[in-house]
Amino acid sequence: MTNRPFDVDTIRRDFPSLDQHIHSQPLVYLDSAATSQKPRAVIESISQYYSGANANVHRGSHSLTASATNRFEAARQTVADFLNAPVEGIVWTRGATEALNLIAQTYARQNLQPGDEIIVTEMEHHANIVPWQIVAEQTGANVVKWPVNPETCQLELAELDNLLTSRTRMLCIAHISNVTGTRNPVEAVIEKAHLAGAIVVVDGAQAVVHENVDVTTMNADFYVFSGHKLFAPAGIGALYGRPSLLETMPPWHGGGKMVEKVSFSGTQYAESPAKFEAGTPNVAGAISLGEAIHWLANIDHKGAEAHIAALQNQLVEGIQNIEDLRIIGLQHGASVVAFTVDGVHHSDIATLLDQQGIAVRSGHHCAHPLMDALGINGCVRISIALYNTEDDISRCVAAIQKACDLL
Template sequence: MSGSPVMTSRTFNIDAIRSIFPSLNHQIHGQSLIYLDNAATAQKPQPVIDCISNYYSAAAANVHRGSHALTTSITNRFETARNTVAQFLGAKNNCIVWTRGATEALNLIAQSYGRQTLKPNDEILISEMEHHANIVPWQLIAEQTGARIVKWPINTVTCTLDMTVYEELLNEHTKIVCINHVSNVTGTRNPIEVIIKKAHAIASIVVIDGAQAVVHEPVDVIALNADFYVFSGHKMFGPTGIGILYGKEELLDTMPPWHGGGNMIKQVTFKETQFAESPAKFEAGTPHVAGALALSEAITWLNTLDRQKAAIHIATLQSQLIEGIKNINNLSIIGLQIGASVIAFTVNNACHSDIAILLDQQGVAVRSGHHCAHPLMDALGITGCVRVSIALYNTSDDIACCITAIQKACELV
């Protein structure tokens, strides 16, 4: 963009960052948009938008099919994008599976790994703060295999998980532990390093939902010794409809395909089908090529930023928001996690959706509801809450406007 600040490698310039997000110039009810619903989905930078547009306008072709120049070029870019993701996670290329998002990745793990390994009386340990995407697929597979779901309860005051309780729940029947890296409701950062180590001590595998984490902290799946790690592209400045499943090579190699179709086979006859190696055997049909290329572009852009400074910036904005709302009458912050990108709150005698609507009328976009976390809401004794979620392109002015809008909303309800 002409006249925009220029970003150099590993910088953090908020003006330069905002200049490449055209949607931040959007107007809501005649006011400048203050977008604070980033845990639901992030806005997209111009390089990601251009990548999608360029694929469809200049070089649209399928991948791993045919021998003409376009398909060869796009196939190379598609696999280069996989390599970008692999490097982002510290993984090998053949351990990265393209999916439609974290939800599909979790369903794939449940239906492929879970279906073939779980038996009656095996236990799947699931934290009480999980997104539905890391609960419902396991309930379905438990019904199909005779395994049992075991709840790992939260501390309802701190919205954290008690590791002593975790150790008590682990036993010889525990085969799978399901945990989010960071809670999508409270921003709680779970000690996945310790969780993985203790699960492995009893030969259990761990499935990590990293959808809220990868955009905020570096993730090295090898250093973590992670069994499975999933995330969605759209929460980290990429497009919707694309996500990542990382799995240990030895686990993926033993897992059967979940979907059948083109590209995931070596040979098909009416007698039998021979499947391709991982990750191809999990990628039936035409993939979301534009999404894969654009997610790679999002990661490449994110890697140009000083992520430590970005984390400090977000933590500073969170502190500003806390200071601005903590003394509002009848407002209660839920499970405050200092330094997180998320703040959730309720207002006594007011519906969470009413608060969100009043904020929207003032140009401030937040989320209200159960946040796809009914069990957590039940544990807290609430039907829902308001969630403010901050991204690296947000500013102190955004937070000041949000504080004013919350104060006004609370006066009106």
């Protein structure tokens, strides 16, 4: 870890994508909850792999494949250390969505029976809802909604006590909401669920970039995240599974690498995590995810989060008095601010902001049930990262005011 104090100007020089113009305006990128921009170290690691180290892993005996395998497995160890997890519990996936589907189609499909219950919170991303609906249809289990408080955008732990029953087998929850930035009390949730005999799946896609995640202390059964929100490229992510659970789970995809011996009389599968990693993996993605984690480790984490919180406060102060603008479920100190404007469609605001060089997200944010709970059909979401500046926020506030005046 670094001892250097956080300096946003130094950080920004690491991100070449920020130095461009959109509609003849300098880019202000405020959509990092959708995907983060990438630092030079990550970009260069991808280029270096393909230009000088390209080879398949765990196959062949030549020097390039040996080197690629070593780097690929070193990246797995980096992810394990990042989560304080045993390395045998780390499975490479294409991202959080694939990881959640893997759990649903292996652990859940094998273990759920008719009448069993899966508790899913109302604030989940669709990726942490749809796989459970699919496996419920396959097994006869039921998905049980844990409602969100529409005023606070928080989950009520007392409500969980009412939802947990002798039929509860699984509970699925976001560590941090992708819409409002709500940080759920996953530690307390896991404790309650375990006392009821249920296992817990945590979607950490929005959390890993903002806090130190320790799956061992958390006592998580499964924890998933995507690399592209953590300064790594798209198409790579990781699933942490408790090793004792992974050992009991069947494979999901069949093919090369996930086997020990194949014959027409039957197939012997490799031990986990290999049995979940059929085919040629995203080697460059895994290596670059490891590089992104190393890059992040050299940042003053507390300084970065204080910087993000200060920018969120600047943003809130700048827009809270705009006529007809309503901030949705504000979570102070978070990296996101979501809002609606009465009588104005969210996409119209986002379009006008884009014309001023401001990149934000509008829509339902892959969270239809949360939108329904809040009584809205979508909203504008501004998401702040460590590379944003006070000037970014000032320009964003001015652009929102101008858009609202025009509309």
